Amino acid sequence: MxxxxxxxxxxxxxxxxxxxxxxxxxxxxxxxxxxxxxxxxxxxxxxxxxxxxxxxxxxxxxxxxxxxxxxxxxxxxxxxxxxxxxxxxxxxxxxxxxxxxxxxxxxxxxxxxxxxxxxxxxxxxxxxxxxxxxxxxxxxxxxxxxxxxxxxxxxxxxxxxxxxxxxxxxxxxxxxxxxxxxxxxxxxxxxxxxxxxxxxxQFVGGPALALRAAKECVDRAGDVDLETGLQLERMQFAALFATEDSTTGMRSFLEHGPGQARFVGR
The missing domain is CATH 3.90.226.10 (2-enoyl-CoA Hydratase; Chain A, domain 1)
Structure with a gap:
């Protein structure tokens, strides 16, 4: 060029x-x-x-x-x-x-x-x-x-x-x-x-909603006090239990061990 x-x-x-x-x-x-x-x-x-x-x-x-x-x-x-x-x-x-x-x-x-x-x-x-x-x-x-x-x-x-x-x-x-x-x-x-x-x-095919939640929690850590950050983490942690990926990930862990889950991003 x-x-x-x-x-x-x-x-x-x-x-x-x-x-x-x-x-x-x-x-x-x-x-x-x-x-x-x-x-x-x-x-x-x-x-x-x-x-x-x-x-x-x-x-x-x-x-x-x-x-x-x-x-x-x-x-x-x-x-x-x-x-x-x-x-x-x-x-x-x-x-x-x-x-x-x-x-x-x-x-x-x-x-x-x-x-x-x-x-x-x-x-x-x-x-x-x-x-x-x-x-x-x-x-x-x-x-x-x-x-x-x-x-x-x-x-x-x-x-x-x-x-x-x-x-x-x-x-x-x-x-x-x-x-x-x-x-x-x-x-x-x-x-x-x-x-x-x-x-x-390495994130292709990963748990997209969990990655999103993790990024938000870490990024907010420098902006809020510890108690507020822990509250945000607690809310995001609990919310992920409503996702298909969390069920898939935990069942895969119990049946096949870590790192074998096939996530769908939902």
């Missing part, structure tokens, strides 16, 4: 194979996240949420860059009134990724900076190439992360580490990202996408 920019409709592609969706960004050269790309990410995430043939999602960019942040050319002349609306739309798009009620893994090559890092943070798991680079360099532009960086990064690595990265704007290599919990696995570049696909495939 060279340096020719794909048509707008092709810059966010959703490819579904055997229950696994690959949500791929392709806006050369650096996957800069302009307003249209953000909107299309949100629409693709909503499609992943609604489609019953999708069990899990792999979020990825190119082989040299995941996403290098917001399109600064598009923002430089905007003022406060414009950014009130623009920032809401940006958070909504990435929030749509975070709210996909299915397992989501980010497969990260190259740079994941600013909005690109924030997009990776919206996934449930991050698998990075050994040469991948992460960062929230917004402070170097006189601003702060605006697509979840101050919130999701803090919940992932803790306040002190988040402040270090956000205050300094410094870049973090894959090894340090792994050490501080920013990524979950570091592999050779050629293994990033296959590893992400392998992780996602």
């Amino acid at each position: 060279g340096d020719q920019e794909p048509t707008t409709a092709d810059q966010v592609r959703l490819e579904v194979t055997d229950g696994v969706a690959v949500l791929r960004l392709d806006r050369p050269k650096m996957n800069a996240l302009n307003a249209d790309l953000q909107r299309r990410i949100g629409l693709a995430a909503q499609e992943c949420t609604e489609r019953d043939d999708i069990a899990a999602v792999v979020l990825t960019g190119g082989e040299r860059v995941f996403a290098a942040g917001a399109d600064i050319k598009e923002m430089v002349d905007l003022g406060y009134p414009e950014m009130v609306a623009r920032s809401a739309a940006l958070q909504d798009a990435f929030g749509a990724v975070a709210r996909i009620p299915k397992p989501v893994v980010a497969a990260v090559h190259g740079y994941a900076l600013g909005g690109g890092c924030e997009l990776a943070l919206a996934a449930d798991l991050r698998i990075a190439a050994a040469e991948a680079t992460f960062g929230q360099p917004e402070i170097l532009l006189g601003i702060i992360p605006g697509a979840g960086g101050t919130q999701r990064l803090t919940r992932l690595v803790g306040p002190s580490r988040a402040k270090d990265l956000i205050f300094t704007g410094r870049f973090v290599g894959a090894a340090e990202a792994l050490a501080i919990g920013l990524v979950d696995r570091v592999v050779a570049a050629e293994e990033v996408l296959p590893s992400a696909l392998a992780w996602a495939r």
Whole structure:
């Protein structure tokens, strides 16, 4: 494809194979996240949420860059009134990724900076190439992360580490990202996408309603006090006993042992 920019409709592609969706960004050269790309990410995430043939999602960019942040050319002349609306739309798009009620893994090559890092943070798991680079360099532009960086990064690595990265704007290599919990696995570049696909495939044919409930409970854990979180867990736990999958899973365990159940997602 060279340096020719794909048509707008092709810059966010959703490819579904055997229950696994690959949500791929392709806006050369650096996957800069302009307003249209953000909107299309949100629409693709909503499609992943609604489609019953999708069990899990792999979020990825190119082989040299995941996403290098917001399109600064598009923002430089905007003022406060414009950014009130623009920032809401940006958070909504990435929030749509975070709210996909299915397992989501980010497969990260190259740079994941600013909005690109924030997009990776919206996934449930991050698998990075050994040469991948992460960062929230917004402070170097006189601003702060605006697509979840101050919130999701803090919940992932803790306040002190988040402040270090956000205050300094410094870049973090894959090894340090792994050490501080920013990524979950570091592999050779050629293994990033296959590893992400392998992780996602294990949920095909899984208990979709139980996975949905588990994700909601874990995601809410950082937002509520312990008692409220336990109450939510208790309600979700009890509700799953109304599903066909729970009956299938428990009967299969008693008759055949663990890991043999064939779920139907109901």
